[in-house]
Amino acid sequence: MADKAGEGAVAVTSGLDWQYAPAPESRDVVAIAPRYGLFVNGEFTQAASGRTFPTINPATEEELTVVAQAGPADVDRAVAAARTAFEQVWGPMPGSERAKYLYRIARIIQERSREFAVLESIDNGKPIKETRDVDIPLAAAHFFYYAGWADKLSYAGFGPDPRPLGVAGQVIPWNFPLLMAAWKLAPALATGNTCVLKPAETTPLTALLLAEVCQQADLPPGVVNVLTGAGGTGAALVAHPGVDKVAFTGSTEVGIAITEKIAGSAKKLTLELGGKAANVVFDDAPIDQAVEGIVNGIFFNQGQVCCAGSRLLVQESVAEQVVDRLRRRLATLRVGDPLDKNTDLGAINSRRQLEKITELTAAGEAEGAERWSPPCELPSRGYWFAPTVFTGVSQAHRIAREEIFGPVLSVLTFRTPQEAVAKANNTPYGLSAGIWTEKGSRILWMAQRLRAGVVWANTFNVFDPASPFGGYKESGFGREGGRHGLAAYLDA
Numbered sequence: 275m276a277d278k279a280g281e282g283a284v285a286v287t288s289g290l291d292w293q294y295a296p297a298p299e300s301r302d303v304v305a306i307a308p309r310y311g312l313f314v315n316g317e318f319t320q321a322a323s324g325r326t327f328p329t330i331n332p333a334t335e336e337e338l339t340v341v342a343q344a345g346p347a348d349v350d351r352a353v354a355a356a357r358t359a360f361e362q363v364w365g366p367m368p369g370s371e372r373a374k375y376l377y378r379i380a381r382i383i384q385e386r387s388r389e390f391a392v393l394e395s396i397d398n399g400k401p402i403k404e405t406r407d408v409d410i411p412l413a414a415a416h417f418f419y420y421a422g423w424a425d426k427l428s429y430a431g432f433g434p435d436p437r438p439l440g441v442a443g444q445v446i447p448w449n450f451p452l453l454m455a456a457w458k459l460a461p462a463l464a465t466g467n468t469c470v471l472k473p474a475e476t477t478p479l480t481a482l483l484l485a486e487v488c489q490q491a492d493l494p495p496g497v498v499n500v501l502t503g504a505g506g507t508g509a510a511l512v513a514h515p516g517v518d519k520v521a522f523t524g525s526t527e528v529g530i531a532i533t534e535k536i537a538g539s540a541k542k543l544t545l546e547l548g549g550k551a552a553n554v555v556f557d558d559a560p561i562d563q564a565v566e567g568i569v570n571g572i573f574f575n576q577g578q579v580c581c582a583g584s585r586l587l588v589q590e591s592v593a594e595q596v597v598d599r600l601r602r603r604l605a606t607l608r609v610g611d612p613l614d615k616n617t618d619l620g621a622i623n624s625r626r627q628l629e630k631i632t633e634l635t636a637a638g639e640a641e642g643a644e645r646w647s648p649p650c651e652l653p654s655r656g657y658w659f660a661p662t663v664f665t666g667v668s669q670a671h672r673i674a675r676e677e678i679f680g681p682v683l684s685v686l687t688f689r690t691p692q693e694a695v696a697k698a699n700n701t702p703y704g705l706s707a708g709i710w711t712e713k714g715s716r717i718l719w720m721a722q723r724l725r726a727g728v729v730w731a732n733t734f735n736v737f738d739p740a741s742p743f744g745g746y747k748e749s750g751f752g753r754e755g756g757r758h759g760l761a762a763y764l765d766a
């Protein structure tokens with residue numbers, strides 16, 4: 275059994291030189307169909323135009339299947355189905371009844387978690403240990419959490435009888451495909467809205483599996499619709515006059531385009547955009563723990579995380595020590611097959627993203643920063659990028675200012691807490707930040723001054739459905755998660 279392949283697979287070859295035998299998760303648990311339709315009004319249908327596009331496995335460049343490409347006629351159909359479901363079924367339904375469906379969806383995600391995890395790894399390129407232990411459990415947790423709110427909205431602090439907005443048009447990115455779908459759908463459904471969801475073009479498959487779960491849960495037709503397609507489909511959806519609420523996660527450029535497009539309409543908007551988080555390490559921090567946090571902060575999901583700790587700000591007196599230990603730790607990271615249970619870093623999601631990372635890292639070198647990667651052999655096919663650290667980075671460098679969205683860390687130094695705050699806030703973004711110190715008072719002092727929606731202390735990239743998440747400045751506005759996440763979907 276592939277499941278057991280990892281047992282006893284670790285062998286010591288010499289001294290501290292560890293070798294890991296392959297421990298592949300089985301692909302057999304997933305049956306990928308040769309063709310996928312749109313999910314509209316409770317059924318899978320082809321696009322009106324008959325057009326399709328392929329989705330590939332970024333680790334191998336193998337074409338996995340073809341998926342329907344929704345056009346304006348399909349957007350019309352999906353929005354109309356969502357409107358009817360909102361007016362006739364879901365809007366009038368008591369919250370306690372809506373909750374039952376959300377609980378059911380959550381439980382089915384748990385039951386089918388292995389299938390979801392393998393499919394996500396294949397379509398996205400991220401390691402199975404992340405999809406298995408983070409993406410899928412958190413997606414289920416979001417449905418559980420918001421199911422609990424569905425019959426308690428009168429007590430959520432939005433007045434005695436908060437009303438849903440209507441039809442939500444939701445556009446999501448490729449970095450956490452199922453999890454972002456859950457972040458969008460769960461609060462919208464709990465509050466009585468119906469949804470048209472547009473997954474990213476490079477990762478449509480788990481959203482379509484979730485559509486199947488909605489069928490399995492007997493969710494009334496039209497409550498959730500899934501339209502696959504690229505930017506054009508997303509643009510048609512957010513502009514559709516039948517959409518009352520737009521929720522977008524993705525790049526700042528597209529977020530700005532959407533804001534301009536719907537300005538002047540009555541649509542409510544939330545945006546979760548990019549980030550360039552500072553991970554600040556003080557000289558009194560437990561260094562080994564901080565190094566683990568730095569690694570998790572920037573190499574989790576190949577750094578393709580909006581809240582990634584991509585700027586390491588380290589106090590000058592310990593900078594050399596931290597960078598030394600970080601390099602030693604990076605030499606132990608395993609890059610390769612996303613389905614191998616020992617893999618730490620999988621593939622970059624697309625050729626386009628790989629090109630962007632390559633271009634920005636070349637700019638880092640050209641601007642004078644010092645580049646370092648551990649020795650690591652990358653597979654010959656697929657989209658791969660070695661974990662990379664830049665030292666000698668100045669605040670003016672592009673790699674310190676622009677979101678790279680890849681496994682690339684820029685290291686800067688500071689001397690005083692005031693300088694750390696000034697440097698951390700010197701960014702157009704404001705999504706997240708990390709602080710590493712043993713002093714509680716310093717954590718509070720820093721957290722009050724950092725302009726970031728989430729500030730982690732002595733940890734990084736920790737998520738919980740009960741905790742709101744969102745940004746300042748060019749990282750967007752509105753909060754997802756927690757009680758705050760309900761506000762985005764209520765007429766409150």
Ligand code: NAD
Pocket residue numbers: 445446447448449472473474475503504505506507508509510512523524525526528529531532546547548549579580627630677678679
């Ligand atoms: P993107 O913003 O282009 O795509 C995100 C989603 O928006 C996808 O579903 C896409 O199809 C859709 N979309 C594209 N154009 C649209 C439009 N005009 N109207 C409506 N929807 C549209 O992001 P990308 O091109 O996949 O990635 C580019 C960069 O964005 C990345 O390098 C990264 O810096 C950033 N990014 C951030 C996040 C995040 O979580 N904040 C996620 C993905 C990408």
